[in-house]
Amino acid sequence: MPPRVLISDKLSAAAVQIFKDRGIAVDFEPELGSDKEAFAARVGDYDGLAIRSASKVTEKVIAAAGNLKVIGRAGIGVDNVDVAAATKRGIIVMNTPFGNSITTAEHAISLMLSLARQIPAADASTQAGKWEKNRFMGVEVTGKTLGVIGCGNIGSIVADRARGLRMKVIAFDPFLTPERAVELGVEKVELDDLLTRADFITLHVPLTDKTKNILSREALAKTRKGVRIINCARGGLVDEAALREALESGHVAGAAFDVYSVEPARENVLFGAPNVICTPHLGAATTEAQENVALQVAEQMSDYLLTGAVTNALNMPSISAEEAPRLKPFVTLAEQLGSFAGQLTETGLKGIRIEFAGDVAEMNTRALTSAAIAGVLRPLLQDINMVSAPAIARDRGIRIEEVRREQQGAYENYVRLTVITERQERSVAGTVFSDGRPRIIQIKGINMEAELAPHMLYITNEDKPGFIGALGMVLGNAGVNIATFNLGRQARGGDAIALVEIDDALAPDVLAAVEALPHVQQAKPLAF
Template structure:
């Protein structure tokens, strides 16, 4: 039974879902970093919100950890690079609190436009300063979206309902998507120059850190108002203070800050700044939604292999996971075979799909094949970490899908280009779920994958099989099955020999020394 730790406060519904699915769960919010490191090695999954920091040090203690699930959108409290290197899937729940966060952004924009918090405080103090709080309408104003993803698109829809004109900067937004949303795609400088209000809906990355800095404020329209319900650190807070002092920025509404919890900040105490304590996702509906989603996603992954909303691995639906499972096994075993018989540095891997498999979601199959190739070189490799390790080693990865009839209903071909040669191996599924090798280096051969195998390349001349039989008999090695193939009579030939037990180094050395043998390698799966 998989075991999950919940280390932050989330809805108890998450606990119930894990238990209903057959996953053991411990609910221990508020653990210190040392307490977390002391127990994390016992768990297959870790469910968090924003309080728990999943650092490289925590991951070093998490020997069994397979998945980290963030109940929410932002994962800046998870070291994704370290998690990927450890083979840990990182998931979030990008849709569970989208409406709530978008509504908060709209609320903050209205509060900023009409100075509602300051007017509220003044009225409660009995001042009745009606003339002091002169606001602006949203009607007809230009709203600039920095980021037009899920939350940004909801904000656009709500703003259009308020009769605002919406422009957006998002390098990933296609013209078709912009047309569908009813927004105008613009570059960043154009957005700064035209927007009356700017709302931020982008993650905090190296590219977006301090995106709104002194230079950006200089390019903005006089009297612009800024709303940030995304992530602190995207705005240079000192530069925003200076822009407010200068009157360039008329007001700001901030739900997030560079340092949180924000007990002190250069923007606090100002009537022209509306501040809330990271409330974007703080509604009963949102907290219930993200708790349900993270529990369902993690349980599906741990129990079926389904991958949903992962940030470092291709998605695999719960429906696709059983269908892809035999193909993933085939891809990994083909990769393992290639990796075990490759003796020099790998430059390039080409994974080709033909027939039925070409119509499936092949991205997980590519990662399975890469993991298989690299596994003989490092025990730390799995499907999550394999692409990163390949990239670090300078290995080029290519994927090809063929829409053509072939000898098999489904076929996966893996080609390894190394420093000395190019070698390919192909496989298919017999009976729908039984992986078989069907081609090695262009030589047709049909063989199952098994625990103890001998791979031999040799010259096709009489005597090899007799020599092998005598040698195996002498050392008490029993043959389970014997599979042969050749290019032509007297040409290059291969043999795949399935053995009942593991063969010793001494026996392998004797086989390698036989006159007709070019290469002899032990392979196991």
């Protein structure tokens, strides 16, 4: 019986035909995704689900999808898919990370130019029979400073186009190295510097805990008077209510938005504000982009369902069927090591070094390296996957070094990951034991053995008597249950590390109480 695929959003006829030509049974129901109940009731009949942004693949939908093996998102953003729930059920989530980059970048440039010359309002006025030539006084973009927040794939294209318009481009991106900035012809700056200098600000970052309201009320207050703001990335990056106030006061001269905190945006606080341009999430809405991502996702899903080949998966690397059983636990280890280091990295990232020792050095280390890079970058770039991770790291000028060596020390195999930032190097090592479960074996040169879990608390401290008891008291008084407690130290009385597995995420006030304990140097919650 051939695999069955449901297409619940609007994909091109050519994409539907790809499934058919490959011998896959396909049902094309482009309106189904907007009906939550009907969607959840139907999805369980299929092996594959092809979507755009309208279908919301929630935990409830995934729970009903008993046969589902793969979800293919035609586009980059997967905020409409519960990736964690899909992973737990063993469902691969694929996207098409580069298919609409040019289209989105061009839309941002189009909005910037339209904003500078007030084209939509001038068009409406003229077609209404008015001739308000003196009302629509614009500004030139030539010679102006464009601040790009997020200089990845799309942001770098915007920067290139802006330089062609003879603009000066400054960029804030923690992953952008000075060498890559020089290559792009942009000046790398900190966010506060960008806010105070930019005449135009354009956003090109995913929506994460760290980027939510990156243009907050406080950030908007730091911008120069007369700034114009463009957002073609994700709703929620800008405090829309604060922006409305800044527009009405005249501090912000104009804004152009393609994305909103709630979509579809039938109403929004920005609607009707002075000199605001709003479009209905058209960033990827060109014939070329829609066709590219639709064809790409159809090919990827067909390959997986028919041959087991995995491409552009967010929760699984490209691994052949033959090598998968042996490689899989090391892939998990590599990603966990990367995630561990990435969650502790807060300064500009310059390089990642991955060292493979023992038999693991003879495996498909390319997949392991991709998994490690994705783990490092995902805390800030949530839409990254194991296939696109090396390209994204390369685009940002992050140097990747892979080292293979024979067995050294007590472990038959180990993987060591070192993150190189502008300030320091931080390393973490791990191995896979005979039970197939990954373990941490060393952090910052301090030996310890620990298994990572969904909720962890990482503490660096001075090795002094009473610390463990004080920590246990704080967590116990807060009702936090300790599942495992792992310790290591460099020397008696010296630097030490505690890695504590807890049952639930740590509340901010409890974290603050841990940080306030004597001898604690750093305390950070980690999630895996």
